[in-house]
Amino acid sequence: MKSVMPFRAGIALLATAAALVLGGCAMPQPWVKPYERERLADPVMQFQRDALSAKHFEHVREVREGSRGATGVQGGGCGCN
Amino acid sequence: MRGLPFLAAARLLGALGGMVAAGHAPAAELPEDRADLMYHRYDGGGVEAHGPALLVRKSLLNKVSLSALYYADIVSNASIDVVTTASPYDETRNEFGFAVDYAVRDAMITFAASRSDEPDYIADSFSLDVAQEVFTGMTTVSLGYTYGSDDVGKRDIGFFDQAKHSRYRLGLTQILTPTWLASANFEIVSDDGFLGSPYRSARVFGAAVPERVPRTRTSRAVKGRVIGEIAPALALRGEYRYFWDTWDITAHTFDLGLSRRFGEKWLIDAYARAYRQDGALFYADNATSETLYVTRNRQLSTYNSVALGARATYTWMQVPGKYEIRLHGALERTNTDFSDFTDVRTGSLYSSDATVLQLFVSADF
Amino acid sequence: MTSIARLLQTARLLALAALAVAGAAASAAITPSAGAPDFTLPSLGGSNLRLQEQRGQVVMVNFWATWCGPCRVEMPHLSRLYDKYRGSGFVVFAVNIDEDPRKAASVAAQLGMRFPVLLDTDKKVSRMYDLSTMPSTILIDRDGRVRYVHQGYRSGYEDTYDKQIRELLRE
Numbered sequence: 330m331k332s333v334m335p336f337r338a339g340i341a342l343l344a345t346a347a348a349l350v351l352g353g354c355a356m357p358q359p360w361v362k363p364y365e366r367e368r369l370a371d372p373v374m375q376f377q378r379d380a381l382s383a384k385h386f387e388h389v390r391e392v393r394e395g396s397r398g399a400t401g402v403q404g405g406g407c408g409c410n
Numbered sequence: 411m412r413g414l415p416f417l418a419a420a421r422l423l424g425a426l427g428g429m430v431a432a433g434h435a436p437a438a439e440l441p442e443d444r445a446d447l448m449y450h451r452y453d454g455g456g457v458e459a460h461g462p463a464l465l466v467r468k469s470l471l472n473k474v475s476l477s478a479l480y481y482a483d484i485v486s487n488a489s490i491d492v493v494t495t496a497s498p499y500d501e502t503r504n505e506f507g508f509a510v511d512y513a514v515r516d517a518m519i520t521f522a523a524s525r526s527d528e529p530d531y532i533a534d535s536f537s538l539d540v541a542q543e544v545f546t547g548m549t550t551v552s553l554g555y556t557y558g559s560d561d562v563g564k565r566d567i568g569f570f571d572q573a574k575h576s577r578y579r580l581g582l583t584q585i586l587t588p589t590w591l592a593s594a595n596f597e598i599v600s601d602d603g604f605l606g607s608p609y610r611s612a613r614v615f616g617a618a619v620p621e622r623v624p625r626t627r628t629s630r631a632v633k634g635r636v637i638g639e640i641a642p643a644l645a646l647r648g649e650y651r652y653f654w655d656t657w658d659i660t661a662h663t664f665d666l667g668l669s670r671r672f673g674e675k676w677l678i679d680a681y682a683r684a685y686r687q688d689g690a691l692f693y694a695d696n697a698t699s700e701t702l703y704v705t706r707n708r709q710l711s712t713y714n715s716v717a718l719g720a721r722a723t724y725t726w727m728q729v730p731g732k733y734e735i736r737l738h739g740a741l742e743r744t745n746t747d748f749s750d751f752t753d754v755r756t757g758s759l760y761s762s763d764a765t766v767l768q769l770f771v772s773a774d775f
Numbered sequence: 776m777t778s779i780a781r782l783l784q785t786a787r788l789l790a791l792a793a794l795a796v797a798g799a800a801a802s803a804a805i806t807p808s809a810g811a812p813d814f815t816l817p818s819l820g821g822s823n824l825r826l827q828e829q830r831g832q833v834v835m836v837n838f839w840a841t842w843c844g845p846c847r848v849e850m851p852h853l854s855r856l857y858d859k860y861r862g863s864g865f866v867v868f869a870v871n872i873d874e875d876p877r878k879a880a881s882v883a884a885q886l887g888m889r890f891p892v893l894l895d896t897d898k899k900v901s902r903m904y905d906l907s908t909m910p911s912t913i914l915i916d917r918d919g920r921v922r923y924v925h926q927g928y929r930s931g932y933e934d935t936y937d938k939q940i941r942e943l944l945r946e
Contacts, residue, residue, distance in 0.1 A: 359546045362546075369589070373643060373670065374637060374638075376591075381465040381479070381772075385463065386766065389766055393709060395661065395709050396631065397629065398579075398630075399632055401595045
């Protein structure tokens with residue numbers, strides 16, 4: 330069914346990754362070592378720094394717009410009118 | 411039947427996490443203890459919603475992090491719909507939430523529950539999220555599910571119907587380089603029940619009729635975003651989301667943002683957001699035929715909006731290793747132009763401006 | 776299947792997924808009972824310190840960074856263990872990997888670190904030890920052999936450190 334295709338594609342992706350791991354395939358070595366991640370820990374490098382602030386913006390958008398989802402914000406809209 | 415692919419994904423994730431974790435023993439970091447107290451305000455299109463919000467998070471035994479949320483919306487509604495078809499009203503919405511984050515090796519399990527309460531709408535929601543670090547933390551895979559159950563009411567007649575929602579989420583965050591990070595998100599939302607508004611009317615042949623909205627809706631959204639440090643203490647962020655659903659609504663969202671640290675105490679963010687939506691199949695400003703479904707909800711129509719926003723964070727008090735108190739201010743201004751929604755008072759296409767303001771203080775301890 | 780039953784099944788599977796993770800065994804980046812790779816690094820105290828010169832003592836090499844939360848939580852426990860066992864021939868080498876050593880100095884002062892803080896700014900030693908987590912804690916016996924490797928820090932690890940240090944001191 331057309332509407333289920335993208336979700337099936339996502340599962341296929343996960344299945345491929347699992348097959349690679351389970352098959353003992355050569356996984357590329359992590360190319361950014363844990364001791365090289367200093368810049369990524371910087372507050373400016375966070376997608377979301379303040380959960381409460383993000384939740385409020387997410388709520389405003391979900392109520393005012395016709396689209397929803399895939400925002401990466403935990404606990405978005407509330408379904409209220 | 412619909413839940414099957416998701417359950418399969420959960421099984422695969424378990425296998426994936428188990429296999430890769432066999433090579434490492436890192437530990438998922440619990441979120442930091444924190445308290446936020448906020449005043450939030452929304453002013454737009456005749457609607458004013460403002461109030462307090464509070465979030466408190468505390469970890470126990472270094473294994474579990476508990477958080478509690480209180481959010482209140484004091485709403486004064488004099489929007490174009492309300493003003494042209496009814497009379498302005500005031501009401502208060504209260505929301506309470508509770509969440510538990512549990513760290514197991516390099517996975518984080520989050521269970522959350524919340525209730526939103528207003529005189530004519532009660533929404534309960536329960537969610538479960540699992541985030542698994544793989545690849546010595548280079549990649550984080552996350553899976554989530556939310557179940558929502560609403561009681562729908564109308565002011566003069568009480569509660570008369572229900573709506574149920576299911577949300578399935580899949581997310582992937584990937585470290586690209588020591589200074590670049592990317593993430594992809596996919597979410598399916600499925601609604602069942604009374605999905606319209608008992609107050610809203612549609613227009614058919616110039617006459618007002620109660621709107622007729624389908625009792626089911628399934629939507630999908632996919633988002634990709636990237637963030638990178640382009641200069642010392644300066645990060646650039648770009649996001650794109652595509653949305654499509656069974657009501658024939660499609661939407662594109664573009665986000666571009668810059669974040670910069672100034673000295674030891676200041677952090678400034680500036681961003682722009684462009685949003686374009688193509689309306690629902692059964693949306694009509696003034697329907698010229700009788701259809702099974704019809705709505706004049708402008709939020710389901712064809713429109714585009716541009717928003718500009720900025721945020722400033724000031725580190726007020728800091729005792730390293732003990733606590734840090736920060737003051738924050740955020741302001742966002744949005745302009746929305748509707749392509750097929752007219753202002754019945756003037757006869758021309760409607761356009762509205764909205765302002766969002768947040769003032770809050772946060773403490774890490 | 777009703778939506779409630781489906782929800783419960785999903786929850787059960789997600790929990791199983793997480794438990795599958797928990798059941799996986801840990802593996803070390805540096806194999807125990809191999810000789811600890813020798814290194815010489817500058818310290819905050821000014822002088823250069825060499826690992827091999829600590830032969831005869833039990834050494835805990837702890838790799839940490841100012842930007843690593845669990846590292847900062849672990850530090851007071853290491854200070855406590857250092858004070859407890861230094862008289863019996865125990866030393867802690869806290870190897871810092873920050874790009875800016877001044878940050879390391881200021882955080883070390885704030886956390887009251889009394890043991891030597893070594894600076895591995897160019898990450899040479901980190902690469903040599905092939906660190907797979909931050910923090911990484913390695914216990915080396917009096918003969919310079921790696922005996923225990925701990926990856927990351929969770930509450931309770933300090934009790935394990937205490938037992939292992941005592942065991943190595945008794946040899």
